[in-house]
Amino acid sequence: MRREPFELSILGGATERAWRRERPDIAPLPWELLDEEPPAGALLETARRFWTRMAFQEHKTATATAATVQALCAARAPVDLIAHAARFVADELAHVELCARVAAGLGGAAPLSHDPDELVPAPSPRLSPLGRAAELVLRVYCIGEAFSLPLQQATARAQRHPLLSAILRRIARDESAHGAFGWLFFDWAGELVSDGERAHLRAIARDSVATVADSIEQPGEDAELTFGWLPRPKWQAVARRSLDEDVKEPLMARGLLMG
Numbered sequence: 001m002r003r004e005p006f007e008l009s010i011l012g013g014a015t016e017r018a019w020r021r022e023r024p025d026i027a028p029l030p031w032e033l034l035d036e037e038p039p040a041g042a043l044l045e046t047a048r049r050f051w052t053r054m055a056f057q058e059h060k061t062a063t064a065t066a067a068t069v070q071a072l073c074a075a076r077a078p079v080d081l082i083a084h085a086a087r088f089v090a091d092e093l094a095h096v097e098l099c100a101r102v103a104a105g106l107g108g109a110a111p112l113s114h115d116p117d118e119l120v121p122a123p124s125p126r127l128s129p130l131g132r133a134a135e136l137v138l139r140v141y142c143i144g145e146a147f148s149l150p151l152q153q154a155t156a157r158a159q160r161h162p163l164l165s166a167i168l169r170r171i172a173r174d175e176s177a178h179g180a181f182g183w184l185f186f187d188w189a190g191e192l193v194s195d196g197e198r199a200h201l202r203a204i205a206r207d208s209v210a211t212v213a214d215s216i217e218q219p220g221e222d223a224e225l226t227f228g229w230l231p232r233p234k235w236q237a238v239a240r241r242s243l244d245e246d247v248k249e250p251l252m253a254r255g256l257l258m259g
Contacts, residue, residue: 003113006056008100023094025170026101033163034105039227045110047227048103052110054228055099062092063119064140065178071123071133081188085181091174098167102228124200131197134189138201138256141182143208143247149179150242155230164228179246186254198255205257212243 010016020027039047065088072082103109123135152175156168193201216239220232230238251257 001115002117004116006052006059006109006112006114008055008059008096010097022090023097026094026097029098029166030163031101031105033161034102037161038106043225043227044106048106048108049110050227050229051099051103051106052112055096055103055109056112056114058092058095058099060119061140061144062089062096064136064144065089065092067120068133068136068140071129071136075129075133077130077133077185078188081185084177084184088174088178088181091178095171095174098171102164102167127197127200128194130189130192131194131200134186134193134197134201135204137182137185138204139208141178141185142251142256143205143212145175145178146180146182146246146250147212147239147242149175150246151230151235151238154234154238155228158230158234159228161227168228183250183254186256190254201256202258205251209243209248209251209257212247216240216243 038044065085069082069086069089072085100109120136121139123132127135149172152168152172156165156172159165159168216236220235224231229235248257252259
């Protein structure tokens, strides 16, 4: 395993101008409010770590969505379905920039190292191309994005800082389509997946749901003073409901999780 610092950059010039045309809603946000209404003391350092970690998580998701598009192409999924998924890569990169700019505005990103070879869990090589695509969709969308969407929506509603509210509402807006994609895929591919591969997917779903359930119950800070996140008790309440209603129930309805 190799560790590298998590660092980001913008190339600039014509490439950045094209990016700004594609995502015109990033630059006009009230970024100056980070200077006018910054968090103070210990909250500032917590906020720097949080928004740096947010940028990293969005970067991981961008990598995972790109890998999923490649797998969907290899599986010869319907062209319009692949094109729909391809849009999500740009969404996630926009989220990376939004979160990274908050961290930068708070005094700079907190130190964070990662293994670039471990950003996306590789699907089992024993699976067919469709099976590999299904495994990625299950992990990335049916578990990850479906679970996180209600949390992002609740967090956006709870914000009182105008800039953070605008950022989190933009992220939640994009994620609404991401959270639905897994079910769209399995409604198409469900009958095409072999029995053996379906058993493999059920095992992944079972283990992933258990991992998320364990993470929800881990202790954390109960402080009411936050800067872009929910207090732990509120986060746990939303997370438990999301896991039950937005992950487990749709998985069981499609035969991917046993009750």
